[in-house]
Amino acid sequence: MAAVPTSLEPVQLGTGYNTPLWAKVLKWASLALVVIIAALLIQRLIASGSWLGVTLTAFIATAVLAVYSTRRAVPMKYLLPGLLLLVALQIWPIVYTVATAFTNYGQGHTLSKEEATAQSIAQSVKEVEGSERYRLSIAVPEGSNVATADLVFLLTSPDGTMQVGSSEGLEPLAADGVQATETGKITAAPGYTILNARQANDRSADLEAFAVPVSDAAGIKAVGLSSAFQGAPTLTYDAGADTLTDTATGTVYTPKDAYWTSPDGEALPTGWKENVGTKNFTDLLTNETIRAGFFKIFLWNVAFAALSVISTFLLGMMLALLFNDDKLKGKGIYRSILILPYAIPGFVTALVWASMFNQDFGLINSLSGLNIDWLGNGWWAKVAILLTNLWLGFPYMFLVCTGALQSVPGDVKEAAKIDGASAVRTLRSIIMPLLLVAVGPLLIASFAFNFNNFSLIFLLTKGGPFNASDTTIGETDLLITYAFRLAFESGSPNIGLASAVCIFIFFIVAAMSYSGFRRTKSLEEVN
Known part of the structure; x- marks a missing residue:
């Protein structure tokens, strides 16, 4: 028989209670799942260069582990989900709206300056005279998301040589398992998923900005969905002077109103997002x-x-x-x-x-x-x-x-x-x-x-x-x-x-x- 206490002594919360084994397994399995999801998300955020997202994800994962891995902080176990939802659904949208109000974010101004510069250079690529044309199939690595994965070019040269073109450059494509049409267009290749016309059109913006590097001044660009050529950009960027120069015409473009603008006022089509202060409020x-x-x-x-x-x-x-x-x-x-x-x-x-x-x-x-x-x-x-x-x-x-x-x-x-x-x-x-x-x-x-x-x-x-x-x-x-x-x-x-x-x-x-x-x-x- 259990001893009866002879005095009213304070009892520590949680003592005398044995948590069922299944509850312990479920708790630690859930925490492990949180860690795994956070780790995968952090990897993607690092790859995209979103360091703020990396910091927030790591902080949330740490908070979840700190609160739910011990028997302490019982009130916080109930408050934490509500606080996270409050920040995600209320505070963050307000903060983001306020921050956006001080920018020129809109059509033609969605990229950073670096991205806009890179896209302007990519759009200036012209076909090198005398270069050969390739039969093209647009693909992504097998098993990846066709809407977000890095693009890959499956190329067939006029002499029948098959190659794989990625952001890293050109590599030979093994002929084993490769299927192609009579014209040389590849229709199937081991390790790759070939995009159909609709999927490729959905990624037209990525396709326009993508080029397979061949040298420092040349790359392979798509023309349509079935052909590619080797070309070189006519625009070059001078980081010291912060200018873009058209080597074909000699025109020098400088930053003005978040566009690369020539001396006569002609602007390149791709602009960038920048802070404009209180301009939006004063315009109103x-x-x-x-x-x-x-x-x-x-x-x-x-x-x-x-x-x-x-x-x-x-x-x-x-x-x-x-x-x-x-x-x-x-x-x-x-x-x-x-x-x-x-x-x-x-x-x-x-x-x-x-x-x-x-x-x-x-x-x-x-x-x-x-x-x-x-x-x-x-x-x-x-x-x-x-x-x-x-x-x-x-x-x-x-x-x-x-x-x-x-x-x-x-x-x-x-x-x-x-x-x-x-x-x-x-x-x-x-x-x-x-x-x-x-x-x-x-x-x-x-x-x-x-x-x-x-x-x-x-x-x-x-x-x-x-x-x-x-x-x-x-x-x-x-x-x-x-x-x-x-x-x-x-x-x-x-x-x-x-x-x-x-x-x-x-x-x-x-x-x-x-x-x-x-x-x-x-x-x-x-x-």
Whole structure:
């Protein structure tokens, strides 16, 4: 029989408990798996030169081992997964967006300066006069990922000699197991996976930048997907002077606005990403065209969010008051019907309403006998968006207000009735203050949501209608749809400028939300 302690002595946490063998095996197997995955990831990051990624991966792996390999730090065993997800899904995107806002990142400016220089030199390769042409098959090492692995050229010279061309140079290709067409194009080779036309086209950017080195000044380049030639670049880089020189014409290119630019202003097509300081922010505030469009969108953005919140709240509250009457029969059925719009996916509703607003064949014009160009006229497009958002948003407000009304004490309303207060006075002086205590913070959250209601605008009007003279700014654009168009849909996508717009959105919503929460604190006295 175990001895009974004679005094209340502190017992160390974890003592007297034997962990099952299967749990120990599972724990250490999981930790070993984490180490293996981290090691593989670090190898790839080192190969790509991402030292920040190497540091973060090593730190996370060390933290996991330190926390879960001992019985100490019990709270951290629960907090660590949440902290890692917080950093990965919240903090890192914010940091990356802020960092991007201070760069020129966008079309033509996605590479580093070194990569852009190397690509410009590779693009200048011209066929050496008198050199022979090769039959070409594009391949990757067998077993590797065809979308990311290093490219390999399987070459057949005119005399039938087969060779393998990689970033290291040319090597003979053993004929054993090699299959080729009558023209000499290799269709199968041991140790290599030959890319089909679609796979090769997907890697056209890599293919354009790739060349098999033959000498310091020559390399083998692909021309199409079935032929290659030996060529030499016409551009040479002078690291000391930081210039590119075209040996064929004598033109000297110098860095200007993140492009290699000649004295007469002609720039090479490949630019690079660089820090531009506060240029994106000053463009939004000082560039006349951008500034006019930005403030026009901002005013509509605030109006849209405010009107959406007010209209959905008023309709939801009135319906909640109507169906909160104890004398009404079948309230459960009515309430279920009213929340149906909330149960249907928003993107489906937006597409349905877009078809209903069609001027020629839409249900609204057909039933009303009107001939309104709902989506082609700027003002009517705004009305259409507000009506659609009212349909989408009132069920949520109806549910919230219904729950808040049912929590209002009945004796308070009874006391008001005894004191002679009318129904309107009871609603204004008692029910509304108590209702806003619960609903106030949700109204602020709804405002923030509608301020960035990208999906509704994009699916219903795509930000349009647009002015023929300026297709970058639409009549119903929100700041978030404007940022999306700058980043992905404009003639010259500018992700850096779009990131600056997103930072403005963040501070605008934060300021308005802070002001709203400050005001809702006054409602706490109602309780």
